[in-house]
Amino acid sequence: MRLADKLLLCAAGIYTALQCARILDTFHDWFFMEYFFIGTFLLLAAIEYFKLLRAYFRKKRKNSETAA
Secondary structure, eight states, X not given: OOHHHHHHHHHHHHHHHXXXXXXXXXXXXXXXXXXXXXXXXXXXXXXXXXXXXXXXXXXXXXXXXXXX
């Protein structure tokens, strides 16, 4: 599993846990941290996907240059 996928799973896990905690009416003090951690994991996942796409397009361009 790629790092970006793991980061997305972490963000989803945190979101799910915090939604369950909100339903149980606990962790109100941690509410402000919810979007910080989810945003951090989503940002890291986006960076990792950008790196993967950049490497993919470099490889594709290199292959097209050698084929021509």
